[in-house]
Amino acid sequence: MSKTADILVIDDEQVIIDAVIKICSIDKYSVDTALNIKSALEKISHNYYKIIICDIMMPDGDGFQIIDELHDKKIDSTIIMMTGYSTVENAVKSLYKGAIDFIPKPFTVDELLNSLFRANKYQEIKKKQEQLSKQQAGSSLFYVPCPSKYSRLGYASWMMQERDGSVFIGVCDLFMKTIDSVKEIEFHNLEDEIAQGISCVTIISEEDRAHKILSPVSGRIVEVNEILKTNPSLLEKDPYFDGWIYRVIPVDLEYEVKNLTPCSSDRI
């Protein structure tokens, strides 16, 4: 078996594959490709890829099949979904199923590179975590998991409902660990409407990498954490409490909660 590539790109369009290969070459990743789900599944079963970039709409099935397959076989490749049919539903479903990112086509070089950057970090953390838990069970983690009464969308954003019905939104620690130190945070304005699965805040890290956070719930922003504007690093230090981002009046929490993962399930 030849040396396994770092990344598997699954897309039915050659031009996308070529573009992804070109972008990946900037950061010196090696890339393998698959033009359909069938050959992708075959490649996955034979090789291990750190990162898999997968299109959702494929001629012989959809990209979620790949996620399910990896899950079934307990392969811990990091998955980035991309699609030309970028709907909120697709985005939410991708993150819910365990993809770490959802990139709508068309994307820029930086968007993909930033996503790969996070995926790589994510992979590293997970690997280290694995090694550590092998050595000593129940040891401290490399990241702080979100508190048990929180719910999260993918691994990136969390939400927590207050007694008064309003909801706090923030960024998970694991996500913060996958990016470099925060330089700046771009907020939405007060009273803006945000929607589940649509970017609600952009974090600019070192080297001007922009990371978009998809909102875990839909609603109207009633409060923005002003401290973060003057002190963005608080987001890294205390992402679950003082480092919250927005307080939101949710629109349809009952329905949207189904797309979120309860954080209590993380602590086993």
Place this chain on the structure above:
Amino acid sequence: MFKKIGIRLIIAVGFTSIIIIGVFAYFNVKSHSTALLSEVERHANQLSETVISSTRFDMMQNQRERIQQIINTIGQQEHIRDVRILNKEGIITYSSEPSIINQMVDKNAEACYACHTADEPLENISITERTRIFRMNPDSSRFIGIITPINNDKSCWEADCHAHPSDQKVLGVLDVTISLDDVDKSIMKGEIEIVIFAIVAIIAVGFIIGLFVRRWVVRPVNELLNGTKQVSMGNLNYSIKNMGDDEIGKLGQSFNNMTKKLSEARLQLFQSDKMASLGRLAAGVAHEINNPLTGVLTYSSFLLKRTKDNHEFQEDLKVIVRETMRSREIVKSLLDFARQSVPKKSSADINEIINKAVEVTENQLSINKVKVEKVLNKDLPKIKVDSNQMQQVFINLLVNASDAIGKSGGTVAIKTNHISLSPYGTAQIKKAECPKRHNLLDSEVRIDGIPSIKVKARFNGEESLIHLDPVYGKLRNIYESNYKEKTNSQYLCPECNTTLLLEKKSCPKCSSSVIGIEIPGQGVYEVCSRKGCPYERWDYVDTSGLQEFIEIKISDTGSGISKEDLSKIFDPFFSTKGQRGTGLGLAVIWGIVDNHNGTITVDSEFGKGTTFTIRLPLTQQR
């Protein structure tokens, strides 16, 4: 030509007036001539009496010369043809015509006929019987003759001459003949006058009726006819101009109302259809176009990264990247539009949503000096809507209104109301079951696109299918060709042959048996089994009363929308804002309202302003 309503009316009225005037003229002429004749008769009689009394004395004296003298004098009068006296033997003894004196007159001659019909001559006969009207020959004018008997008298047989014995009763007769020339002329003149009057009257009546029929009937009916033609050709924007407030005028108004409703319904239907197919198209196009766009964007941004030192390249590449990003946004908005997602509904207060939308747009509105007038009904019930989507609807409408008003300033009025509309004719049966829970809906036979309700009819072993109209109040039932109406027919579930007739229940209109269809969770739908009977009843819908809606009207005093644009404004990519708009705003709004089972309609007068009316159902019966 006789098929025209105006001509028919004129003919009918003309005919009636001919009869009336004709009868009137006939009796008028008749009574006129009778009056004239009796006048002449009276005159002749008087004359006769005068002759007799003026000759009496001379007769007593037996002065025959003088008698002849008097008769001659009288006979010279213009209208008198002749005066003669006949004795009992029928010999003319005196006459104004000397040539016939001493001639014998036959008793059977028409002058004598009145008295001498019987064998014995009559003695006392009335004046009419003594009168005769005759012509000398067929071409001559008419004459009236009157015979006056000269009765015997005591003085006659006691006179010195002893000419007459006392046992004679009638001594002779006086016969006066008068020309009726003048009378006939006068009658003729009267007749001609009456005929002329009748003709003039009939023509005048016909003309006047024609004029009014033309104004009140023919013209409006033609206008209506033209309207229906236009509508049947598909021009639903045609409206009949004001035709007054009589029945035809009201018909016109109701016609206009109907075409308006029709065109709205057609617009909604069109729009639904268009949106659905466009949604599919957009999704496909977005997906297909995003792949090549990815190529352009990644390669150009890649180049941008690699040519950091080359300033000239950088500038050009930045343009490519920027414009590709713009294309990305366009495709994204297209996808947002095309996404036919089910709205995430929750209970919300429409007034609150409107207030929020007004807050959001306040800045833009105040820049354009637009005043917002809110007339919000405070007692609006809460309604299940996707607040985000509804807010988007109101924001878009407000921004549109502000754009329409322009920089000069104006007013936007927002009104909310709670209204009720009848469910009859709109409520639809979406589930139907027999008593054994078999589904009776048949999606293969559709009535107006909606699956019908299948019922089997059986009589003497012959079976046929009936498809009932699923829309309550429409009754467009379809009967299979071999269906025969029999009073004892059975109406069964086609699956299990369980009877569907309701026991102890008969149609209140025609006492036929009643078919009952169970609508799960919504009671029983009853319909008379007799074909053509208008009885149907669905208590669940009837008791739920009128369909309730929340109505939101947003009116602006802006530039308005021209008629030809009005039908297109909900079309995707239709924009009057040129470069500034994508033309998707109203299409998105339409989609959102449609997803809420609501309707959106627009009224606009060019130059005066536009009103959008949104109706959202409070109950989900559609």
